[in-house]
Amino acid sequence: MPGLAAQTVAPDGSIVAHYEVTDAASETAFVLGEFYRRNGEWKFRAVGQGYDPGLAGLATDFGNPGPGRPSLVEYDFPGAAADYSLEVKVLDEYGDEDEWLVGTRHGTRGVAMMFTSGSAERTVRVKHSGDWTLRLLPEEDAPLITGPAEGKGTTVLRWPGPPTLMRVKRTSLGKEGKLAAYAVNHPFGKSVIIADTNERRRPVLGPVFVDPGGSCFVIVSAVEGTKWLLSRSRSARRPCSAPGPRTAGTESYVTSAPSPRGWSPARAASSTCTNWTKTCFRSGKSPVLPARTA
Incomplete structure (x- = not known):
């Protein structure tokens, strides 16, 4: 594969570094070199690593x-x-x-x-x-x-x-x-x-x-x-059903879970998963919350 090379050029056009690979054969992807920063300065390191599988092999490496x-x-x-x-x-x-x-x-x-x-x-x-x-x-x-x-x-x-x-x-x-x-x-x-x-x-x-x-x-x-x-x-x-709201027409449903710690149903719905119950919220009306369970 002739002409396979990498070079670094300064702002004035002068070549700072040049590296050419002369023994490439069946490789379809190459890492010719690496730029890295050390002590506040950019440096270039020649590598010349080829990969027969192409980009998939390079990514794996x-x-x-x-x-x-x-x-x-x-x-x-x-x-x-x-x-x-x-x-x-x-x-x-x-x-x-x-x-x-x-x-x-x-x-x-x-x-x-x-x-x-x-x-x-x-x-x-x-x-x-x-x-x-x-x-x-x-x-x-x-x-x-x-x-x-x-x-x-x-x-x-x-x-x-x-x-x-x-x-x-x-x-x-x-x-x-x-x-x-x-x-x-x-x-x-x-x-x-x-x-x-x-x-x-x-x-x-x-x-x-x-x-x-x-x-x-x-x-x-x-x-x-x-x-x-x-x-x-x-x-x-503990087995439970996943909490979450759902809507149907003008009615909205949320799941709530009474908790032995005395949290409110809304708080418990996002904090625990035991004894799931359903509460109906209708537009313009206050919901009737279920009685707490022991």
Whole structure:
């Protein structure tokens, strides 16, 4: 394959670096070189790695098991402050940006997710003046939740199902900032909040939705100094029907669950799953709530 080369050109047109591959044969995808930043300067490293399977082989080598599969992304911004000066956004095909990482919520190092909606390629924009690293890892590197899980900072875990209620608790001392947990189902792709502590130490509880045909990941979002504990709620082990409103004409129905702790039915509907009952709300009329059960 003649003419397979990469070169770096200065603003004045002069060639700074040139690397040519002369032994290419059956490869259909190549990594000719890598640009990286060190000590505030951009550098170029010649690689010359070829892949017979094409882009699929290249993606596998860089941690993505295959186009369209989710991947973990290990990020590190050494020397950065966990504030709004650190920000990474993803760009869609129209050039619109969505927030992906921000120092105040994700810290300066941790593990995030990419390709959750089935896309094979994403573009990111990094707002940071110092050195940084983004490294793809296979989804299997996410630890499987088999019981209470402890950790610190931002990370990604796998939940095998079924749908459940998950408790999120801050275990570190002091106020290190925000702590929240999200569920992401592939290929649905959108993150759904499980619970947010709102910078408080009180444990919070929320639902983990699991798509029957997909893979469920739990993303814990926190700065690197925040320690946390995830545990499955005991009430989630009891069989129940999923709560949620439905409408029919001028009538609306919600499900509620009386609780032995004395919570109101509306509060209990989002916090526990025992003895589900149905309450009818009609337009312009106050609902008649069912009697509490022991």
